[in-house]
Amino acid sequence: MSWPRFLVKRVLALLVVLLVASLLVYGSLYLAPGGPLSFLVGTRSATPELIAQVTAQYHLNDPFLVRYFTWLADVLHGDLGRSLVYREAVSSLIASRFLTTLLLVVYATVLILLVGLGTGIWAALRRGVAGRVVTGWNAASLSTPAFVLGALLIVVFALGLGWFPVYGSGSGFGDRLWHLTLPAIALALSSAAYLSRISSASITSEMGKEHVETAMSRGLPRKLVVRRHVLRNASIPVITVVGLTIAGLVAGTVVVENVFALDGLGSLLVRAILQRDYAVVQAIVLLLTIVFVLVNLIVDVLYSLVDPRLSLDGDAL
């Protein structure tokens, strides 16, 4: 398959997923006990103005499919509706919190790559005690959920030692990074452990391959063999894991932001769920899905760039 066809196919598949996700998010409104109107109004006093606003925003007087497509068209035009709680456009609510979440994800990604790849390569090339220490560390990290780790980090490093602030996002770039350090560690640790495990296993199996042994026995320098033959071939499963991990981080921020009371999209989402502010819920859930799907697409493209042998005919979705 040629590149343009591959991309077209993938983008089409991506649109299908987004269509299904949006239908799910919009349609589930109709599964709510008591119907969409009473659900959207919730426990707020049902003034005629509120009912009129909700009815107009969700086009509740039209048939279902018409309603859905009108809503979808609004979303595509950037109109995500208005929050019933904050009395503000959802898009501006999201815009003001997007940076915190993005910074947290990027920070955690950097930590995952450094720690995960670092310990994985180290454990695979050294073996022995180093390998066992890394294996044990990884097993412990994988068993600790992000929110548990976050709580423990707060207890030890913020409350006990006083090195880091307990809560909040901070102001200014350096201060922000400082505030985001513990959250990023909490978000990154289990993914780093997983990456370390996969990269270590991948390198170990590459080291045993015949072409590597041949290169070694011909007297090529070990460093060169490792760099050129081992690491490059071992990188393919690693890229998959990195991609899945980053996609998963986006969902993980929901939990971590709440542990550290960061003012990002995740804490906005949980508050919106508890306050039945469905326009906000819809928008953030759609955003999470879009990012998740996009990252997966990027990974697939990277795949075929790293290893030209892999055909572009893989699974479409």
Added chain:
Amino acid sequence: MSGVATSMDQSSSDRPPRRAPWWRRVGIAPLCAIVILAVMILAAVFAPLVAPYNPNSPDLLAALQGPSAAHPLGTDALGRDTLSRLIYGGRTTLLGPIVVILLSTVLGLLLGVAAAWRGGSIDTVISRIVDVLFSIPGIVFALVTVAILGAGLGSVVIGLTIAYTPYAARVIRGGALRERRMPYISAAWIQGRSGSTIARRHLVPNIRPLILAQAVAALGFAVIDLASMSFLGLGVQPPTPDWGLMVKSGLDSAVRGQPTEVIVASVAIALFVGAVTVLGDRLSTGVNK
């Protein structure tokens, strides 16, 4: 453990080969995991007999205490006994994930076997649906369900069941496809058994180890997801004791100077997930052998 058996063959060829003792075959780490899981589950089941206090009776005069003879794991902000809450908390913390895994495994089994057995357009439709569900992060299902049905253990269980079913379906479909090509299936056809009988009586029992390994591996993730939702205030609601909630309330107590509760609850969750992971790894190496 086949390596052990062969070395014994060579050393004593006159005696019949002896199997390694059962605890050697299982391995030390999985054995520890089984003991930890058994203790936790038994304590949760027999909580009224084991717990020293009523988990919900407050004693404000004894609030925020560290470990002592009267309260081995201290007390929380309302003076409730942390050990008792830990024991009772095992009930919701462990029951929720077990229900999620049972439901999603049954649904995944139905979808996976139907897709592999029928093949053709049924397989295509099921696989496409599974693919699309895969492309949406699992926690999104749980969050949307809670947004619609309101916070509570039931909503989270429903949402996570939807999220976990595609995983089970994909793994089981793969196993069933491999099994379908086996000669014993054709033999059963020739004997004139009906398709559903073969699938039910022969195919499913043969992929049982795979199903079990998949379910145990998923259980660890389900415990994490459910505890996370309770921590966020979307799952189990206070005052019901729950490990996820204990991390949340314990964090507040830690800010007020008493970190015992948050540490106890964190260790309990990590131990349980760790034990399940070790057991899952052991089961899946058994399947792949």
